[in-house]
Amino acid sequence: MLQMSSVSYSYPHAADLAVRDITLSLAPGEVMLCTGRSGCGKSTLTRLVNGLAHHYLGGTVQGQVLVDGQDPLHISPAELARHVGTLFQDPERQFFALTVGDELALSLQWRGWSADDIRQSVDESARLLGIEDMLSHTILGVSEGQKQKVALASLLAARPKLLVLDEPTANLDPESTAELTQILAELKKQGIGMFIVDHRLHWLRDLADSVLILENGRIMARGDFSMLDDAELRVKYGLRAATVDDPRTTLPDMYTKQEAKSPDRETAFFSCHDLVFAYPKGKPVFSGESHSFNPGDIIALIGENGVGKTTLARLLTGLERPQEGSVQIGGNAVKPKRLSRHVQVVLQNAGHQLRMKSVMSELEDAAEGVIPKEDHATAVQSCMKTYALDQLAKRHPQSLSGGEKQRLAVACAAIRQPDMLILDEPTSGLDGENMQRMAESMRRVAAGGACLLVISHDLELIQHVCTGKIVLQKNTGDIA
Amino acid sequence: MRASLFTNINTETFVAGLDVRAKLLICIAGSVASIILSSPLSLGLILGLSTILAFGAARPGTIMKAYCFGLLMMFIAMGCTALIGLAVPSLMRWNFVSLTVPFLRMLVSINLLLMLALSTPVQELFNRLRMARLPTWLQIPLSVAIRFIPTFLEDCAQIRDAARLRPSRGLTGLWRGMVVPLLFRVLYSADDLAMAAELKGISTAGQAGGEALPGLGQRDFVMLTLTVVAFCAAIALQHFGPRFTPLPM
Numbered sequence: 001m002l003q004m005s006s007v008s009y010s011y012p013h014a015a016d017l018a019v020r021d022i023t024l025s026l027a028p029g030e031v032m033l034c035t036g037r038s039g040c041g042k043s044t045l046t047r048l049v050n051g052l053a054h055h056y057l058g059g060t061v062q063g064q065v066l067v068d069g070q071d072p073l074h075i076s077p078a079e080l081a082r083h084v085g086t087l088f089q090d091p092e093r094q095f096f097a098l099t100v101g102d103e104l105a106l107s108l109q110w111r112g113w114s115a116d117d118i119r120q121s122v123d124e125s126a127r128l129l130g131i132e133d134m135l136s137h138t139i140l141g142v143s144e145g146q147k148q149k150v151a152l153a154s155l156l157a158a159r160p161k162l163l164v165l166d167e168p169t170a171n172l173d174p175e176s177t178a179e180l181t182q183i184l185a186e187l188k189k190q191g192i193g194m195f196i197v198d199h200r201l202h203w204l205r206d207l208a209d210s211v212l213i214l215e216n217g218r219i220m221a222r223g224d225f226s227m228l229d230d231a232e233l234r235v236k237y238g239l240r241a242a243t244v245d246d247p248r249t250t251l252p253d254m255y256t257k258q259e260a261k262s263p264d265r266e267t268a269f270f271s272c273h274d275l276v277f278a279y280p281k282g283k284p285v286f287s288g289e290s291h292s293f294n295p296g297d298i299i300a301l302i303g304e305n306g307v308g309k310t311t312l313a314r315l316l317t318g319l320e321r322p323q324e325g326s327v328q329i330g331g332n333a334v335k336p337k338r339l340s341r342h343v344q345v346v347l348q349n350a351g352h353q354l355r356m357k358s359v360m361s362e363l364e365d366a367a368e369g370v371i372p373k374e375d376h377a378t379a380v381q382s383c384m385k386t387y388a389l390d391q392l393a394k395r396h397p398q399s400l401s402g403g404e405k406q407r408l409a410v411a412c413a414a415i416r417q418p419d420m421l422i423l424d425e426p427t428s429g430l431d432g433e434n435m436q437r438m439a440e441s442m443r444r445v446a447a448g449g450a451c452l453l454v455i456s457h458d459l460e461l462i463q464h465v466c467t468g469k470i471v472l473q474k475n476t477g478d479i480a
Numbered sequence: 481m482r483a484s485l486f487t488n489i490n491t492e493t494f495v496a497g498l499d500v501r502a503k504l505l506i507c508i509a510g511s512v513a514s515i516i517l518s519s520p521l522s523l524g525l526i527l528g529l530s531t532i533l534a535f536g537a538a539r540p541g542t543i544m545k546a547y548c549f550g551l552l553m554m555f556i557a558m559g560c561t562a563l564i565g566l567a568v569p570s571l572m573r574w575n576f577v578s579l580t581v582p583f584l585r586m587l588v589s590i591n592l593l594l595m596l597a598l599s600t601p602v603q604e605l606f607n608r609l610r611m612a613r614l615p616t617w618l619q620i621p622l623s624v625a626i627r628f629i630p631t632f633l634e635d636c637a638q639i640r641d642a643a644r645l646r647p648s649r650g651l652t653g654l655w656r657g658m659v660v661p662l663l664f665r666v667l668y669s670a671d672d673l674a675m676a677a678e679l680k681g682i683s684t685a686g687q688a689g690g691e692a693l694p695g696l697g698q699r700d701f702v703m704l705t706l707t708v709v710a711f712c713a714a715i716a717l718q719h720f721g722p723r724f725t726p727l728p729m
Contacts, residue, residue: 094676
C-alpha cells in the first residue's frame with residue numbers, strides 16, 4: 001500500500017534535510033502511527049506520501065516512495081489523491097463548499113465524475129460516516145466532531161485505499177474522539193491503510209498496529225503501541241502520555257450555585273453572580289449563572305459543544321454584557337468595559353493576539369499601561385527568562401512555532417498581572433514537551449496570584465494542571 | 481460561525497424568490513446606469529426602482545442604517561468641499577446638480593448591494609457560480625472568496641476581541657492590532673487552502689461534471705425585462721427630458 005525506501009527530502013532553500021533515510025512499509029488495513037516532537041519531520045512525511053512535497057512545495061526527494069504502486073514523483077497530487085486521501089488537523093480549512101453534500105461532491109465534480117456516480121458515491125460515504133441526514137446542513141454550523149466526519153466522508157467518496165491523517169483529534173472532545181476511533185476501526189476492517197501523525201497517543205492504543213518515533217527527521221524507534229508505555233522513551237522524545245484517565249470524573253467540582261451565593265463567597269477574589277444572558281433573537285444561554293474563584297485556582301471549564309463555555313468566558317472578560325447579574329472582584333461589581341484590565345485571554349489561535357515585530361517588543365507592548373515605563377525593561381527581561389523566551393527575543397512572533405506562540409501569549413497575559421486568565425484550548429497541536437511547558441507556565445501564573453479558567457478537550461492537560469472543574473450543562477447552563 | 485453574510489434572510493419575499501443570476505444582472509445594469517447617467521431625473525428614476533427592490537428584501541432597519549451612513553458620507557464630502565472652497569474659492573462652484581448626482585449614484589449602489597445581500601444566502605450565490613460552468617480561473621477564485629467570507633469575518637471578530645483585551649494606542653496601534661494578525665492569518669489560510677485544493681483535484685477542474693444549471697424562471701424574465709425598460713427609459717429621460725440648469729447655492 002505504502003512503501004518508502006531510503007527516502008530523504010529537503011525543502012527549497014533549506015540547508016538541512018527535513019527527513020532522512022526513511023524506510024517503511026504499510027500493508028492494506030494496517031494503521032501506522034508516526035509521532036515525535038514538533039518539527040521532527042512528521043508533516044513532511046505526510047507531504048511525501050500525498051505528493052505535495054515534490055509538486056507543491058518543491059525541494060529535493062531522494063529514494064523511492066510508492067503509494068498503491070504509484071510513484072508520487074511522477075503523477076500529480078490530484079491524480080495521487082485517487083489513491084490516498086489526506087485529512088488535515090483543522091478540517092474547516094480544507095472545505096470549499098458551504099453545505100455538507102456539496103463538500104462531499106466537490107472533489108468528484110472537479111475530477112469529472114458523472115452526476116449519477118457522484119450521487120451514489122456521496123450517499124455511500126455519508127452512510128458510512130452516519131451523516132446522511134446532514135447533507136443539506138451548512139458546513140460551518142456543524143460541531144467539530146461532525147466537521148471531521150464530513151472531511152473524512154469527502155475523502156472516502158473518492159474511494160482511496162490509503163488515508164493520511166494529520167492530528168485528526170486535535171480539535172475533538174473525548175466523545176468525538178471515541179466516535180472517530182470507531183469509524184477508523186471500521187475503515188481498517190475494510191482494508192483501508194492509514195498513516196496517522198499525532199501528538200495525542202492514548203486514543204490510538206487499540207487502533208495502531210505499528211508506531212514510528214521521529215527525531216530530527218530520522219526514525220529513532222519503531223515497534224508496536226506497547227513501546228509507548230515506556231515512560232523514559234516518552235520523556236526522551238518529548239511524547240505525550242500513552243494512557244490518560246478521564247480526569248473529568250475525578251476532579252473536584254467547584255462551588256455550587258448555592259455556595260457561590262453564600263456570604264463568604266460573595267466577597268470572593270473573582271466571581272460572577274446570577275448572570276443572565278441570551279444572544280439577540282436566541283434562546284437564553286444562562287439564566288442565573290454564579291461562580292467564584294480563588295487566587296491559584298486552575299479550573300477546567302467542561303461541557304459539550306454549544307453549551308456556553310465560550311459565552312461564559314466572553315462574559316467574564318467583558319466582551320459580552322450580561323442582561324442581568326454582575327462580575328465582581330473582591331466583592332465589588334466591575335463594569336464590563338473595565339474588565340479587560342483584570343482579565344486576560346489566550347486564544348486557541350495565539351497568532352491572533354501577536355502583532356509586534358519581535359518577541360521582546362510584544363512583551364513591551366503588553367506591559368504598556370500596566371507597568372511603569374521605567375520598569376519595563378526589567379519586567380520584560382524577567383518575563384522572557386521565566387517563560388524561556390530569551391533565546392527568541394528578536395524573532396518575529398508570527399515566525400514562532402505553535403507552542404512558542406502559545407507560550408508568548410501566556411507571557412504577554414502574565415505581564416499584565418491579571419486577576420483572571422482564560423485559556424481556550426491552549427495545548428491543541430502541542431507535543432508532550434510543549435504541553436508540559438504550557439502546564440508549567442499556567443502553574444506559574446496561578447502561583448503569581450491569578451485564577452485560571454481553562455477551556456480544553458485535552459484530558460492530559462486537565463489531568464496535569466487543573467485543580468477543579470466547572471461542568472456546564474446543556475440548555476440550562478447550570479453547574480453540575 | 482456564520483453561514484451567510486446576513487442571517488434571518490426572509491425567503492418569502494418576491495426579491496428572495498428571484499434567481500441569483502437575475503439579481504446579479506439587475507445589479508450590473510443598475511451600476512452601469514449610475515455610471516453613465518448624469519441627469520438627476522434619470523438617476524431619480526433608477527433610485528426609485530432600486531429603492532423598491534431594496535425594501536422588497538424586507539429589512540427596513542438595515543436599509544435605514546445604510547442610508548444614514550450614506551447621508552453621513554455626503555455631509556463629510558460637503559464639509560470637505562466647503563473647506564476647499566474657502567481656501568480656493570475659484571476652484572469650487574457649488575450647484576444643485578453637482579451635489580445631487582454623486583449622492584444619487586451612491587444611493588443607487590447602496591440599494592442594489594442591499595437588495596442582493598439581504599435576499600441571497602451565500603450558499604445560493606456559491607451554487608450558481610459553480611453550476612454556471614464559468615472558466616476555472618474565474619470560478620474557483622470567486623467560489624473560494626465567497627466560501628471564505630464567513631471564515632474571514634470570524635477571524636476578524638476574534639482579532640478584534642483580542643485587540644479589545646489589549647488595547648492599542650493610535651492609528652499605528654490599530655494597524656498593528658488588527659491588520660498584522662489578519663494578514664498572517666490570511667497568508668496561512670491561503671497556504672492551507674492551496675494545498676487542500678491541490679489534493680482535491682483542482683488541477684483537473686476543467687473537466688468538471690455535476691449538476692446542470694437550472695433555467696431562469698418566469699418572474700426572473702419579467703424582472704429582467706422591466707430592468708431593460710427602466711434602463712432605456714432613464715437614458716431617454718436624460719436625452720429628451722427637461723434639462724437642469726445648475727442652481728447656484
